[in-house]
Amino acid sequence: MNNPLSSASRRALRALSIAYFVQATGALCVAGSLPAISAAWHLSDAQSARLLSLFGLTFALAAPLVQVFFGHHRRRQLVLTGMVLFGLGAFAFALAPAYPGLIAARVIMGIGAGFIGPVLVALGAELVQEPQRGQAIARVLLGVSLASLAGIPLAAWIASLWGAKALFALTGGVSLLSGLHILLTVPANGAGQRIRFTELTQVLREGQYLTAFLVVFFITSGVYSFYAFIAPVVRDTYAGGSHAVSSALAVLGVAGVLRNLTVSRVAVRYSAEKLLMAGMMLLLADMLLLVLLPALLGGLLVALLFWAFATDLLWPSQQRRIVEIASARHRGIALALTSAFMFAGIGFGSAVASWIYPLMGFNGLIAVSALFILLALLSLRASEQRRKPAAAACCRGEA
The missing domain is CATH 1.20.1250.20 (MFS general substrate transporter like domains)
Incomplete structure (x- = not known):
């Protein structure tokens, strides 16, 4: 039986998919932008790669702890918090004067991602009725696929053309705009579940x-x-x-x-x-x-x-x-x-x-x-x- 999504649900799911695209691209763009990052802050490639490591390890700790301490809050609130932290972390990265500032910025981005990634799919699933949940989840996860297809190569191109600072400033701006998009299109009903x-x-x-x-x-x-x-x-x-x-x-x-x-x-x-x-x-x-x-x-x-x-x-x-x-x-x-x-x-x-x-x-x-x-x-x-x-x-x- 065909269960088409309403126009409001499609808009909300599109906003969540865009958020996933932004998070995945911002998280992994370091891999394609190592030369630009190294050149902008006079680092070795190994130092630049450790910024990817730091993000991954921060996310690994933050994701379950967010569910333990904040999982009972409304899921939209968690995602909005994460998008703001992620965006501010990206701005801090672009403005960092030296390597310690870059480290702090990636930690902030990792914590922000810990609020976003584990919650987006659950939030998308709760926006629709049970028969439509598979379709809703697929729409949300499309953002991850598009990040691999276009986001990460585009980020590498932007970094090579305009520099790593411009790339992360752009990431910060898009993150905040994505959060605003969610605020305007995704309803706030439905609480989370504390672990x-x-x-x-x-x-x-x-x-x-x-x-x-x-x-x-x-x-x-x-x-x-x-x-x-x-x-x-x-x-x-x-x-x-x-x-x-x-x-x-x-x-x-x-x-x-x-x-x-x-x-x-x-x-x-x-x-x-x-x-x-x-x-x-x-x-x-x-x-x-x-x-x-x-x-x-x-x-x-x-x-x-x-x-x-x-x-x-x-x-x-x-x-x-x-x-x-x-x-x-x-x-x-x-x-x-x-x-x-x-x-x-x-x-x-x-x-x-x-x-x-x-x-x-x-x-x-x-x-x-x-x-x-x-x-x-x-x-x-x-x-x-x-x-x-x-x-x-x-x-x-x-x-």
Whole structure:
């Protein structure tokens, strides 16, 4: 049965999708803008990459703590608070006189994102009736896909053309405008749900959850230990300029959106575990391909097509697997912790890369990325071993 969304719901969901686009672009644009950031503040690429790490680790801590201390407030209020903090952090970044100011600004942006990311989907879902929730969630998540497709390549281009300070000033302005858009179009009805700290620790103590979260952590560490240095890699290994960096990021974004169509069909036929295994094996094969191929920009772009396909297998499969593992009572907590572990992986992976790349260059990045993916495979195996006894115990309890 077709359940069309009302015009008011479409406007509200569009505002939330734009907010997700702004947050995702502002969070990850550092990766494509490393040379511009380094030039503007006279930093090394490693120092600039640590700003991505700092954001990821701040978000990882903020996201669950926001739910513990502020989760009972109205969700629109949380998102508006986050958009203001995110925007002010971006302005502070643009105006920072030196590296300590940049660090403080990224912490503020990370805290702001902790109010936004975990809440947007839930807020979008509560704006519509039950039959329309799948459609509503898809509309909200479109902002993340568009950030990969257009936002991050566009940010890299703006940074190369006008400089990193202009990029972050623009990010701050757009963040505040996005918050105003939400204020004018998204109704304030519907309170959130507070998560108790004891519930967080209870979930983390359970082996089947912790090993599943480690799968998420090591995958994102592996992906972002390479992605964080995509701009220096294009410059140093493939002799490409700023336009080549934008092209590489655009290939990742376009390929990711197109591959989503294939992945959604494959997900119907195969389990989350099989798709995770396939995605990780494809990533490892692609890393080997990058090492063996001549250092030609065209070869890198082809390899990035496979990279995008592999990561598109991984991201939704991780979320699906967490939903399947979690009990109804712990599902919300488990998904919040999944986001936390994901951004912790982004922070940790890019931090390791900032140490490895100056010492070992391109091959060092590939080696550490492959190591993280192997650890994710081991975590997946451990998670499956712990999951089976838990499932059997659950079945005995129902019997």
